[in-house]
Amino acid sequence: MKVLIGLKQLIGVLLLFIVLTTSAQNDGFSTFSEDSIVKKSQSANSSEFDEFSESEEFSGDNEFNSDEFESDEFSGGDAEFSEFSEGDVTLEKPPVSYNRAYWALAILLYTILAGIFVRFNFTRKLRPLFLLATLVILGFYRGGPGIISSLQNTYLYIIGFNDKWQTIILFLGLLPITYFFGKVFCGWACYLGAIQEFLYIGKVKILQTEKAQKVMRIIRIVIFAILIIQLTVAKMILWNKIGPFKVAINLFSPNITGYILLAVLLISSLFIHRPFCKMVCPAGLVFGWISKIPGASILGIDNTKCTGCKTCSTSCKINAITRDNKVSKLDNQECIMCGDCMSSCNVKTIKTRRNGKKHKEKIVLKGIKNLNIK
Ligand code: SF4
Numbered sequence: 329m330k331v332l333i334g335l336k337q338l339i340g341v342l343l344l345f346i347v348l349t350t351s352a353q354n355d356g357f358s359t360f361s362e363d364s365i366v367k368k369s370q371s372a373n374s375s376e377f378d379e380f381s382e383s384e385e386f387s388g389d390n391e392f393n394s395d396e397f398e399s400d401e402f403s404g405g406d407a408e409f410s411e412f413s414e415g416d417v418t419l420e421k422p423p424v425s426y427n428r429a430y431w432a433l434a435i436l437l438y439t440i441l442a443g444i445f446v447r448f449n450f451t452r453k454l455r456p457l458f459l460l461a462t463l464v465i466l467g468f469y470r471g472g473p474g475i476i477s478s479l480q481n482t483y484l485y486i487i488g489f490n491d492k493w494q495t496i497i498l499f500l501g502l503l504p505i506t507y508f509f510g511k512v513f514c515g516w517a518c519y520l521g522a523i524q525e526f527l528y529i530g531k532v533k534i535l536q537t538e539k540a541q542k543v544m545r546i547i548r549i550v551i552f553a554i555l556i557i558q559l560t561v562a563k564m565i566l567w568n569k570i571g572p573f574k575v576a577i578n579l580f581s582p583n584i585t586g587y588i589l590l591a592v593l594l595i596s597s598l599f600i601h602r603p604f605c606k607m608v609c610p611a612g613l614v615f616g617w618i619s620k621i622p623g624a625s626i627l628g629i630d631n632t633k634c635t636g637c638k639t640c641s642t643s644c645k646i647n648a649i650t651r652d653n654k655v656s657k658l659d660n661q662e663c664i665m666c667g668d669c670m671s672s673c674n675v676k677t678i679k680t681r682r683n684g685k686k687h688k689e690k691i692v693l694k695g696i697k698n699l700n701i702k
């Protein structure tokens with residue numbers, strides 16, 4: 329029965345995915361062609377423009393709404409833009425739009441709301457709706473702004489190769505929000521996480537030990553280092569060319585790598601809960617580091633109440649609560665503040681707390697008699 333429910337969920341998401349992708353492509357492209365580009369040369373005829381619009385860079389890509397044009401794809405990418413100044417059609421950059429900044433601010437407010445909702449039993453149940461809304465609106469319909477692009481834009485901004493402040497608001501704004509609310513953006517408001525979570529059918533249990541968690545974090549750190557080197561050297565966001573989520577949203581990739589990565593993402597997401605979050609995402613890695621800062625919001629337990637039943641570790645699909653032989657450990661660097669463990673704990677001892685002397689970023693659940701807090 330559970331398998332059937334999982335399959336129904338999967339088919340539903342795929343259908344929604346196709347319908348919304350089609351409508352978003354139509355809508356996104358018409359917006360792009362009408363508003364984003366100023367066609368200066370009167371000599372350019374319609375066939376020339378058609379040729380342009382069907383090129384690899386622009387095929388049905390809802391990233392190219394007018395407000396997006398100056399952002400992700402072109403960050404640090406003046407060279408890319410100059411490609412379009414050549415030939416018969418002369419184009420110029422549209423004026424800087426504030427729309428992207430408004431969307432980033434809306435996502436930040438949405439995340440703060442989620443950070444409040446996760447603290448209460450009743451509102452915690454709304455998390456699937458939050459994820460669905462972000463997937464539909466930011467993912468399928470709008471195609472951004474995305475957190476990984478924002479992180480990379482922020483780095484390019486710091487090293488002087490991006491002057492578009494609108495592209496960095498999302499990442500920078502999430503840093504203090506993560507400090508005050510934990511990685512609630514990951515658990516409630518990230519459409520990249522939502523895609524993976526809705527695909528997960530939860531039958532196979534792999535990569536769940538603490539050792540696996542460590543290895544996956546090392547992989548993420550290595551990928552993060554490679555990303556920083558790539559950005560420093562190339563000064564452009566390669567992610568936008570091959571990122572599997574962009575391909576998933578648009579059903580289009582300018583190269584075969586995008587399709588291969590999409591296939592890897594979709595298949596792995598069926599069997600591993602949020603594989604991209606666990607093994608790749610640089611933003612999730614950075615947000616996890618924030619839990620180490622004194623005073624940061626973390627999950628903690630009341631050591632006078634815990635019975636050591638380990639129900640919480642069973643309920644944690646992200647495997648932030650990993651089982652060792654005798655104890656379970658809750659690692660706040662991995663925790664996405666989904667709230668499932670809080671809901672599952674019969675004695676309601678897991679709550680949000682502040683990182684400090686009493687509660688550290690990693691806690692050990694041993695049971696009432698011999699429970700320690702590291
Ligand atoms: S880890 Fe990255 S992809 Fe996953 S939910 Fe967080 S920000 Fe999104």
Ligand code: SF4
Nearest residue numbers: 634635637638640673
């Ligand atoms: S925190 Fe709650 S669910 Fe987890 S082991 Fe302790 S009593 Fe059980």
Ligand code: SF4
Nearest residue numbers: 644663664666667669
């Ligand atoms: S420890 Fe796991 S179940 Fe609990 S809030 Fe964090 S991710 Fe969710």
